[in-house]
Amino acid sequence: MEFKIRSYEEQSDRAQVEDLERRCEVGPAESVFLFTDTMGDPICRIRNSPMYKMLVAELDKELVGVIQGSIKLVTVPYKDLAKVGYVLGLRVVPHVRRKGIGSSLVLKLEEWFKSNDVDYAYMATEKENQASVGLFMNKFGYNKFRTPSILVNPVNNHRSFRISSNIEISLVKIDQAESLYRRFMGSTTEFFPNDIDKILRNKLSLGTWVAYFKGDYFGFDDSQTVPNSWAMLSVWNSGEIFKLRLGKAPLYCLLYTKSWGLIDKIFPCLRNMVPSLPDFFRPFGFYFLYGVYHEGPFSGKLVRGLCEFVHNMAAEKKKKDCCKIVVTEVGGRDEELKHHIPHWKLLSTPEDLWCIKALKNNDDDGSKSSSTTSNTSSFLELTKTPTRALFVDPREV
Structure with a gap:
């Protein structure tokens, strides 16, 4: 053949x-x-x-x-x-x-x-x-x-998260976002892209937000003073380039989706009381949260506030089938964030x-090069227990 x-x-x-x-x-x-x-x-x-x-x-x-x-x-x-x-x-x-x-x-x-x-x-x-x-x-x-873990949370159009009144969430200008990312993730995060500026300026990137506690000071000027606890993330509109659709689903997922759609029509008063699963039977878009960074003893709560903010932003979209899930992927030392990021186990993947x-371990003729030892050593270091956060490029989702 x-x-x-x-x-x-x-x-x-x-x-x-x-x-x-x-x-x-x-x-x-x-x-x-x-x-x-x-x-x-x-x-x-x-x-x-x-x-x-x-x-x-x-x-x-x-x-x-x-x-x-x-x-x-x-x-x-x-x-x-x-x-x-x-x-x-x-x-x-x-x-x-x-x-x-x-x-x-x-x-x-x-x-x-x-x-x-x-x-x-x-x-x-x-x-x-x-x-x-x-x-x-x-x-x-x-x-x-x-x-890493892929965390998926369905967007409930009938119910918004109540974000803690003690949390301040601010949209960051692109230049400021680039500076923050290079300063805090550029040299300490695995797979951090050198062209982060192009990602942030891409039309699919909806913005970067930071969260901190009210009463704390966050310097948005050149000094970029940050409080003891703070967090940031950016949002990528993956639904603008491709959609997802339901394939072969477990029976319990099908039953839940269909039964909720029926309940939603007959008893609309329950919309704000029972978690709903969107209709995944038609192609739909999603938001991907990238560049998730947190610092400080209470930063997990701030990450949750940012995720809830993005969920509410997605739910407000009027266009039908625009965004039905919010997705993020965490790995390395950020695995602990799984406890703070809203997600459904039914839809998420615990280990990707x-x-x-x-x-570059061999010369063109296949023989060992002089740099083989250092290349192999650094490669083995890559596979050890992670001590740094992992950057997931939204362009490769």
């Missing part, structure tokens, strides 16, 4: 890639039931990245596989700045799996990474996706890096598996 790996051509390949995506299940059927609707733009999830590429596998003029990748400059422990390549969206249609197509796509993408001087390649997958875990970890030598691989 001969197949060809080539670059994606938007005009001629778009329809086939969309069909391929529909034929390929996203995640394990028993635990993952939200599917991606790219709204006619298969490359939407990486289009906002500094450098990106999509590869397709072609067999007898039929597209049977696809993979996406992006490259950016980020902070990495023990190396300061490093180029990293992100592997995303590997798909192979069911009837040609286990024939080397997925492996060839990964190899070709790694070649593109190496040609652009990438230090590390990394990817994220569900722990239960044994095919993906086996391919990347067992065959290609990727190592477990982090297991991140894997990483060093790409």
